[in-house]
Amino acid sequence: MKLIDTLPAACVAVACAVGAVVYASRPRAKPEPPAVTIAAPELGRLKAGDRIAGWNVAAMTREKDGAIAVTMSRDAMEFTLTIAPLGLRAENPPYATKTHAMYYGHTKPPDARIPDGAMRAITAELVRRMGPDGEGFRQQ
Amino acid sequence: MIAKRLAEEPRAAWVLAAGFALAGVVDVLFDRHLHDEGQLTYLFARMTADAPIDLLFLQKSRPPISLVYAPFAAIGPGVFGVVHVIVAATAIGLLASIARSLGHRWPNLAALVLAASPMYFACAAAGVSNSDGVAVAILGVWLWHVRKRPFAGAIVLSLVPWIRAEVAPLSLLLLVIASRDDRRRAWSGALVFPLVYALVGAIVHRDPLWWAHYPPALPEPMPGHPLWAQQDGRITLASLSATMLALSPVWLLAIPVDAASAGRSRLQWTWLGFAAFELGLLLAMPRWRVFNFDLSPRYLLGVLPAFALVVSSRVEALVEPPRNGTRVVELSVLLGGAAIGFAVAAGGVHPAALAATAGVAIAIVVGRAGRVASAAIVVALLVAIGPLGFGDGTGLRRDRVAPELAEIRTRLEEDPRLHGRPIFTNAPLLASVLPIGPYGRVHYIVQADQLHEIVTLTNPNNGQRERVLAAMSQQMYGIPMLADAFVPGDLPADAVLVLVEDPRLELVMPAQVWSKALVVHSSSERVRIAELRPRKDAPR
Numbered sequence: 001m002k003l004i005d006t007l008p009a010a011c012v013a014v015a016c017a018v019g020a021v022v023y024a025s026r027p028r029a030k031p032e033p034p035a036v037t038i039a040a041p042e043l044g045r046l047k048a049g050d051r052i053a054g055w056n057v058a059a060m061t062r063e064k065d066g067a068i069a070v071t072m073s074r075d076a077m078e079f080t081l082t083i084a085p086l087g088l089r090a091e092n093p094p095y096a097t098k099t100h101a102m103y104y105g106h107t108k109p110p111d112a113r114i115p116d117g118a119m120r121a122i123t124a125e126l127v128r129r130m131g132p133d134g135e136g137f138r139q140q
Numbered sequence: 141m142i143a144k145r146l147a148e149e150p151r152a153a154w155v156l157a158a159g160f161a162l163a164g165v166v167d168v169l170f171d172r173h174l175h176d177e178g179q180l181t182y183l184f185a186r187m188t189a190d191a192p193i194d195l196l197f198l199q200k201s202r203p204p205i206s207l208v209y210a211p212f213a214a215i216g217p218g219v220f221g222v223v224h225v226i227v228a229a230t231a232i233g234l235l236a237s238i239a240r241s242l243g244h245r246w247p248n249l250a251a252l253v254l255a256a257s258p259m260y261f262a263c264a265a266a267g268v269s270n271s272d273g274v275a276v277a278i279l280g281v282w283l284w285h286v287r288k289r290p291f292a293g294a295i296v297l298s299l300v301p302w303i304r305a306e307v308a309p310l311s312l313l314l315l316v317i318a319s320r321d322d323r324r325r326a327w328s329g330a331l332v333f334p335l336v337y338a339l340v341g342a343i344v345h346r347d348p349l350w351w352a353h354y355p356p357a358l359p360e361p362m363p364g365h366p367l368w369a370q371q372d373g374r375i376t377l378a379s380l381s382a383t384m385l386a387l388s389p390v391w392l393l394a395i396p397v398d399a400a401s402a403g404r405s406r407l408q409w410t411w412l413g414f415a416a417f418e419l420g421l422l423l424a425m426p427r428w429r430v431f432n433f434d435l436s437p438r439y440l441l442g443v444l445p446a447f448a449l450v451v452s453s454r455v456e457a458l459v460e461p462p463r464n465g466t467r468v469v470e471l472s473v474l475l476g477g478a479a480i481g482f483a484v485a486a487g488g489v490h491p492a493a494l495a496a497t498a499g500v501a502i503a504i505v506v507g508r509a510g511r512v513a514s515a516a517i518v519v520a521l522l523v524a525i526g527p528l529g530f531g532d533g534t535g536l537r538r539d540r541v542a543p544e545l546a547e548i549r550t551r552l553e554e555d556p557r558l559h560g561r562p563i564f565t566n567a568p569l570l571a572s573v574l575p576i577g578p579y580g581r582v583h584y585i586v587q588a589d590q591l592h593e594i595v596t597l598t599n600p601n602n603g604q605r606e607r608v609l610a611a612m613s614q615q616m617y618g619i620p621m622l623a624d625a626f627v628p629g630d631l632p633a634d635a636v637l638v639l640v641e642d643p644r645l646e647l648v649m650p651a652q653v654w655s656k657a658l659v660v661h662s663s664s665e666r667v668r669i670a671e672l673r674p675r676k677d678a679p680r
Binding site: 020 | 462477481485486490491494497505546656658661663664667673
């Protein structure tokens with residue numbers, strides 16, 4: 001056995017093995033974007049950190065078309081409520097007031113189940129915060 | 141001693157094949173690799189059972205395998221899936237036999253590379269035709285070179301272009317290099333099926349050039365196809381690395397470092413030459429946008445038998461003292477593998493490529509130290525853990541390819557108002573995964589490009605197109621809804637629409653027609669659940 005026949009491959013083996021261990025031990029989870037507090041007069045004084053019907057308002061962002069996306073979280077689950085002025089989006093929403101439409105989705109994990117009654121309780125609270133113009137979300 | 145017997149004993153290869161088949165059947169039962177293209181293989185086989193003449197002379201249907209699977213598909217998708225796995229398993233034993241006939245010291249190592257390939261296993265379990273193309277090519281070579289039946293082998297190899305077009309050059313190359321003794325019988329055999337098929341097809345289609353007028357695949361994508369417009373056809377280093385690892389974690393050993401390491405037979409060299417050509421061609425084709433080839437990893441499966449044979453030869457050649465040129469090439473290959481591994485890992489991808497390169501380098505060190513049998517064991521261990529650690533690049537795992545299915549089920553489960561109502565969806569696998577009990581029947585919204593393909597590749601003049609569409613109408617990912625019959629007014633008032641994000645959807649559900657007609661229940665990045673807006677004349 002000649003050293004020249006084994007040493008280069010051995011060096012590659014060690015380098016790759018060390019590299020594999022180092023990279024495998026690095027956390028790869030992408031950091032969550034920080035919660036953004038936006039001015040949303042439509043939703044009263046709602047802000048990131050509030051609690052609605054037992055759910056945390058994890059983030060609030062203004063989308064490109066002007067709709068407000070409210071990320072609700074509880075335990076390891078998240079979903080997003082999108083509140084848009086009625087008529088802003090072509091799709092008919094599952095909930096609406098006289099002035100606003102509300103969509104929901106973007107569940108994390110995607111197959112997480114939104115508990116029974118959560119939507120009803122959250123929409124009721126939002127209506128209360130939206131004031132008299134809302135006149136109550138109604139289910140379409 | 142046990143390892144030596146496992147590597148050499150012919151029966152061990154068949155035990156390996158049986159283990160592959162067993163694991164594959166379990167995988168099929170759990171739908172772990174349920175895939176729309178696999179469902180398409182099943183669909184064509186089932187339609188062949190229903191309308192054999194029209195489907196056999198529809199080149200798109202991959203007639204040779206549709207004919208083989210037709211009786212099983214007629215029983216049901218589960219039986220089809222099991223038989224599909226058994227066909228792939230059979231090729232494992234045949235490849236060991238080929239390696240043995242080529243004088244390999246450890247022929248079962250080649251069989252193990254094939255059997256433990258995450259890609260081969262996934263293709264077999266998914267029901268996609270890629271594993272069939274490989275299995276039929278192996279069967280042809282086995283008949284020709286092991287059983288010494290060049291006529292029969294060439295007949296089988298001549299079927300390959302109608303199963304997987306990308307494997308067709310292998311059949312041609314093998315004919316070109318046929319020995320003088322075999323040449324006449326092989327070429328005669330190779331012409332039997334194409335000539336008979338073309339002639340009978342001319343009568344059926346009433347068109348002598350039917351095979352060119354109705355080819356097996358679209359020569360170019362549908363004009364304005366939104367998916368192709370988005371695709372730039374370039375593969376990333378991370379994807380390429382994952383694909384190669386999914387083919388085999390020891391793919392670096394399939395790169396010959398000198399003449400001996402690629403084997404001594406002309407057959408093996410030809411197979412390797414085909415693999416190199418195939419790799420280059422399939423990585424370039426998506427850029428040219430010909431024959432609908434995209435960058436699906438499974439298209440590269442055709443190179444695997446060559447990889448398996450060369451890995452086996454390469455390991456046994458480690459016993460020979462390397463020359464300077466061999467040392468340089470060997471080190472270059474390892475450094476190349478390491479560079480790819482570090483680059484991919486630095487990009488945030490799991491460092492599987494680094495682990496595989498380390499394993500290959502260890503095998504080389506052990507082999508070059510004079511312990512070639514131990515090197516073979518290291519390679520076998522690395523290969524054997526392939527399905528567990530290197531399967532990310534197959535692109536066939538249901539939970540990765542169609543993650544929306546779990547989300548759809550949850551959205552439907554959590555709202556009892558949606559239960560028992562007819563479902564209309566563009567998710568091709570929904571009908572297969574949704575339990576029948578609480579939900580209504582699933583209707584599949586046939587996408588514009590799918591309809592375009594069927595229409596373009598079928599003959600309207602002899603009634604084939606009409607009959608194929610009629611055969612399709614019974615089942616295609618559920619009950620198919622063709623675009624021209626899919627308007628809001630024609631749907632039942634209680635229809636539930638389950639729409640998965642897909643740029644093609646706009647072609648069959650234009651927003652100006654559908655947006656006002658739908659009430660969206662929930663929407664996420666990938667899935668919208670909607671129902672029809674109550675009609676004024678039929679309030680609910």
